[in-house]
Amino acid sequence: MEELFAAFFAGRRSFDQLAVDLRAYSQNGDQGLSVLSAALQEQINLGRMPYDLAMILFQEVGRPPEPVPAPSLPEAPPLPATKASDEETLRERVDAVVLSALIGQFKDLRKGGEARARQNQRQLDDALTAFRSARLRQDARNSAAGNGRPLVLGRDGREENRVGQILRDRFILDAELGRGGMGVVYRAADRRRVEAADSRPYVAIKLLNGDFGAHPDALRAMEAEARRTQDLSHPNIVAVHDFDRDGTHPFIVMELLEGRSLDACLREDSAFAGSAAAWHAIRDIFAGLSHAHAQGVTHADLKLANLFLNSEGRLKILDFGIASAARSGDFDTLALDAVTPAYASPEQLRGAPRDPRDDVYAFGCLIHLLLTRKHPFDRIPATDAMERGMVPPPIDGLTDAMQAALASALAFDQTVRPADAGAFLAAFQGR
Structure with a gap:
């Protein structure tokens, strides 16, 4: 009888099949039903089956088989709608029991420490596979009945959390x-x-x-x-x-990074702008971006959120080239955050091919933010700032060479900007 319950909990037997099998197993009158009652009580005690479902199963097994109608009798009328509704409710409860039992099996296998966990790895995998299989079959039955659950999307149309996948x-x-x-x-x-x-x-x-x-x-x-x-x-x-x-x-x-992005640093630490840590971040950006440009790679979406300060204080540049790749599809790059207007050069906003000088413009905006907490053009897109004739303000404490290099990096005319991050660094250092 234990094997019958195990097959039911694993999803290999339906509730109806289990009832038929147990009925055949319990043909020995009251004594057979007593054995079944004890077995069901054990399943309840183990937390595998709720009491009410065990009672339904016991009643179903003990119910005498319905007589087969004689051929001469008229065809039986269709079952009332309430019967179908009851069967659907029972099916849902059965599904819940199967899934609950599989989860319980998975949790039981996880107990016992590291040594047992290694020993039970295959059983854990099998239990997880059985659960996913049962869940998919349940979803398929619901879909066939018109009660399917579509993929849940976030408010902005993106997929919800997939932890566990x-x-x-x-x-x-x-x-x-x-x-x-x-x-x-x-x-x-x-x-x-x-x-x-x-x-x-x-x-x-x-x-x-x-x-x-x-x-x-x-x-x-x-x-x-x-x-x-x-x-x-x-x-x-x-x-x-x-x-x-x-x-x-x-x-x-x-690689997995531990730390926080530069936008979080500026947002959470009022003393970060202009600090030694901010200057160190600027030096690291120069180093990483100069290396990329020397290899012929343009970032195309340099911004605070793509700059990460790890737990060791070293800055890492993220997402090289992803923005440019997005333009190869019919995407709204602004909606995808593939182009960030506050950091994008006029050429980028007009859809021109990417160029290292796009990164130089974005880096100029970043330097202002990292040293003063203020964007050089109040986060106004470059094309609008150019139409308004806006000029980036000087930054206190910078040398004349630094001021001149920063002004050229933020030029709306691409030909005025340094050719790449290496040239920008040389100008910034007065070389």
Whole structure:
């Protein structure tokens, strides 16, 4: 009888099949029903089956079989609607019991410490697979009955938290780290690292918006940019490990950083602007951006949110080339946060091809923010600021060479700006 219950909880037997099997098992009159009653009580005590469902099963098994109508009798009338409704309710309760039992099995296997966890790894995987299978079959039945639950989207149309999802049978999304127009960043456990007992089992996964799956050109461009970034080995540029897809979900695998972005630094620490830490961040941006430009790679969306100060105080530049790749699809790049108007050069806002001088303009805006907490043009887009004839204010404490270099970096005329970050650094240092 235990095997019958196990098959039911694993989803291999329906409630009706279980009732038929138990009825055959309990044919020995009252004694058979007594054995069934004791078995059901044990399932209740173990927390596998609620009392009311056990009572329904007991009554169903003890109910005498319905007589088969004689051929001469008229066809039976259709069952009333309430009967169907009762069956649907019972089906829902049965589904809940099966899923609850599978969760209970999974929790039981997790108990017992690290040694037992390793011993039960296969059983844990099997239990999780059984749960997912049962849940999918439940969703399929609901969909067939017209009660399906579509993918839940956020208020802005983006997918909700996917913590717990496994990508490519390797990366297990563990915690959400942040959201943007382009996608969601998660901390993920890398199964290969876990199996190798690596002391750093986590990576960062940027799960790109589902819209990218409908734009093959954008996906190819995104993959090409990720591959190019992989070659940018530099201490001030986040390491990109891979670009991959799981079904319709493209994602980028990166090193996991601990710390906070520069926009959080400015927002949460009133003393950060102009501090030694801010100057150190500026030096790191110069170093990372100069290296990228020397390798022929333009960022195209340099902003505070894409600059990360790790727990060791080192700045890392994130998301190289993703904004440019997004332009390869029919996307609204502003809606995707692929272009940030407050940092975008006039050429970018007009849709011109990317150029290292776009990054120089954005870097000029960043220097103002990091030293004064103020944007040089009050966050007004460059095209509007140019029409208004706005001029960036000088920054107290900078040398004449620094002031001149910063003014040229913020020039609305692209030809006036330094050719790249390396040239900007040389001018900023008075060389």
